[in-house]
Amino acid sequence: MARTTSPAEELLYNPCEAEIISVADLTPDEKLFSLRMTDNRPLGHLPGQFVQLSIPGYTEAPISVASSPTRTGFFDLAIRRAGTLTAEMHRKVPGDTVGIRGPFGSSFDLTAFQGKDLLLISGGCGLAPLRSLIQYCQDCRDEFARVAVIYGARNPDALLFKNDLAEWRNSPAFDCSVTVDNVSGGDCFYGSVGLLPALIPPLEVIPKNTIAVVVGPPPMYRAVIEELKKKGMASSRILLSLERQMRCGVGKCGHCTIEHLYCCTDGPVFRLDQVEGVRGAI
Numbered sequence: 093m094a095r096t097t098s099p100a101e102e103l104l105y106n107p108c109e110a111e112i113i114s115v116a117d118l119t120p121d122e123k124l125f126s127l128r129m130t131d132n133r134p135l136g137h138l139p140g141q142f143v144q145l146s147i148p149g150y151t152e153a154p155i156s157v158a159s160s161p162t163r164t165g166f167f168d169l170a171i172r173r174a175g176t177l178t179a180e181m182h183r184k185v186p187g188d189t190v191g192i193r194g195p196f197g198s199s200f201d202l203t204a205f206q207g208k209d210l211l212l213i214s215g216g217c218g219l220a221p222l223r224s225l226i227q228y229c230q231d232c233r234d235e236f237a238r239v240a241v242i243y244g245a246r247n248p249d250a251l252l253f254k255n256d257l258a259e260w261r262n263s264p265a266f267d268c269s270v271t272v273d274n275v276s277g278g279d280c281f282y283g284s285v286g287l288l289p290a291l292i293p294p295l296e297v298i299p300k301n302t303i304a305v306v307v308g309p310p311p312m313y314r315a316v317i318e319e320l321k322k323k324g325m326a327s328s329r330i331l332l333s334l335e336r337q338m339r340c341g342v343g344k345c346g347h348c349t350i351e352h353l354y355c356c357t358d359g360p361v362f363r364l365d366q367v368e369g370v371r372g373a374i
């Protein structure tokens with residue numbers, strides 16, 4: 093029978109086996125999985141990219157890589173229990189195997205970041221893809237000027253990566269601010285209380301030397317972008333990571349399109365000026 097895909101294409105379509113090395117609870121709904129490819133090859137990702145995670149009988153889903161390529165021998169996935177596949181993933185234990193395709197999608201342009209002030213802003217689950225970039229900044233600190241990490245969640249229980257946040261807050265390498273929308277009586281919390289966009293006005297921003305990266309839920313994008321614009325930031329200096337429902341992950345099925353853009357191959361990382369005129373993008 094005639095071959096319909098080349099060997100290179102098959103690498104895009106066929107999941108490779110990865111072993112779960114460790115599992116840790118992040119919140120009641122999110123777990124952090126460390127994995128390694130069972131053939132020991134590096135995943136080969138860049139910050140901002142995603143993989144297609146699969147479990148036989150439980151379909152496939154795009155998941156951002158949550159660790160930096162500078163941390164070798166493993167890669168991290170932070171997974172929220174949302175539906176069929178992710179619920180099954182939450183039942184997995186170290187030693188179990190899963191399928192991985194990718195890495196796929198656009199990444200943060202680390203060359204363009206060199207020598208710049210970075211504003212790394214995330215809300216909720218958005219810290220997962222951003223953690224890859226933050227760890228990269230930690231490991232290659234000399235490549236960048238000032239680095240500010242700004243993170244917001246609904247409440248203290250919903251904060252992802254609490255250990256990392258504590259480390260970043262205590263690190264001289266970063267300026268790290270954390271806020272939650274609200275706290276209740278018994279909560280022990282060290283950050284500020286209020287909506288994330290309120291952390292932007294007090295920042296000292298030099299628009300011509302700053303790149304802002306924003307990852308989070310859609311309502312957060314609008315408010316954060318408005319505050320960044322008030323600081324004089326041009327759209328070409330604001331990067332976003334957009335999530336859409338995906339199937340193939342490689343630009344073939346059309347499930348992830350936003351007008352002419354394919355979220356899986358043109359994105360998930362976009363410059364704001366690429367998407368601000370595109371209906372339904374933000």
Ligand SMILES: Cc1cc2nc3c(=O)[nH]c(=O)nc-3n(C[C@H](O)[C@H](O)[C@H](O)COP(=O)(O)OP(=O)(O)OC[C@H]3O[C@@H](n4cnc5c(N)ncnc54)[C@H](O)[C@@H]3O)c2cc1C
Pocket residue numbers: 142151152153154155156157169170171172173174175176177178179217220221334335336337338360
């Ligand atoms: C580029 C990218 C990166 C992602 N990174 C992560 C990550 O790091 N961690 C993580 O937990 N999840 C991530 N997701 C979301 C994850 O892929 C979906 O939640 C996925 O549907 C889960 O599969 P499931 O079979 O468990 O849930 P499903 O059974 O598919 O459904 C769960 C529910 O979520 C809805 N849904 C499905 N996909 C999306 C989507 N993209 N956006 C909004 N709602 C959706 C469905 O309509 C349904 O209501 C990412 C998505 C994209 C596109």
Ligand code: FES
Pocket residue numbers: 337338339340341342343344345346347348349354355356357
């Ligand atoms: S997910 Fe199939 S084209 Fe993007």
